[in-house]
Amino acid sequence: xxxxxxxxSNKVTEKGKDVELRCDPISGHTALxxxxxxxGQGLEFLIxxxxxxxxxxxxxxxxxFSAERxxxxxxxxxxxxxQQEDSAVYLCASKGIGLSGELxxxxxxxxxxx
Amino acid sequence: xxxxxxxxxxLSVPEGENLVLNCSFTDSAIYNLQWFRQDPGKxxxxxxxxxxSQREQTSGRLNASLDKSSGxxxxxxxxxxxxxxxxxxxxxxxxxxxxxxxxxxTRLLVRP
Numbered sequence: 001x002x003x004x005x006x007x008x009s010n011k012v013t014e015k016g017k018d019v020e021l022r023c024d025p026i027s028g029h030t031a032l033x034x035x036x037x038x039x040g041q042g043l044e045f046l047i048x049x050x051x052x053x054x055x056x057x058x059x060x061x062x063x064x065f066s067a068e069r070x071x072x073x074x075x076x077x078x079x080x081x082x083q084q085e086d087s088a089v090y091l092c093a094s095k096g097i098g099l100s101g102e103l104x105x106x107x108x109x110x111x112x113x114x
Numbered sequence: 115x116x117x118x119x120x121x122x123x124x125l126s127v128p129e130g131e132n133l134v135l136n137c138s139f140t141d142s143a144i145y146n147l148q149w150f151r152q153d154p155g156k157x158x159x160x161x162x163x164x165x166x167s168q169r170e171q172t173s174g175r176l177n178a179s180l181d182k183s184s185g186x187x188x189x190x191x192x193x194x195x196x197x198x199x200x201x202x203x204x205x206x207x208x209x210x211x212x213x214x215x216x217x218x219x220t221r222l223l224v225r226p
């Protein structure tokens with residue numbers, strides 16, 4: 001596609017349920033990031049994928065969070081046993097080869113945990 | 115640890131005014147700096163990307179400058195319009211890593 005695509009755009013779930021958020025990066029982009037933006041807060045780094053290298057998971061807030069990237073393209077962020085504090089907008093971004101490129105963001109997935 | 119600060123947190127100006135948004139960073143070892151715009155309920159839209167070797171970049175009414183030695187970047191918006199109302203974020207990419215460190219943003223309102 002022309003841009004970064006995220007789904008679902010909105011997700012309402014009950015506390016304790018698992019959720020999966022999907023990101024389809026720009027074709028050919030090797031780097032993929034997940035960020036979290038809580039209401040009125042800045043962007044919090046979660047995880048970074050670069051090609052076939054091991055991902056940097058240092059930003060994941062707890063072991064309930066995990067992410068994978070299959071075939072170097074689509075990524076899925078999974079949150080297990082959701083808590084109310086997980087409510088936020090989860091943003092995915094991708095970038096082409098090399099550090100110098102622009103980062104392009106998707107529209108985000110808004111997660112509400114009741 | 116890199117910290118990125120944006121001042122002011124909010125700004126309200128009348129239409130037509132020229133304005134400057136500020137972004138400062140504590141560690142000058144940056145690879146590049148990117149300015150984004152975020153509309154309510156939306157993702158981030160890239161506005162301008164300045165490499166560390168550049169001093170400024172221009173796109174239409176927008177001009178971004180970078181001064182690594184002083185740890186500052188500015189986004190200049192000429193002849194502001196109500197459609198410019200949004201939150202503007204800057205983000206620094208560190209030399210030593212791939213992480214973009216974001217500022218908390220400046221919320222701009224351009225009044226008709």
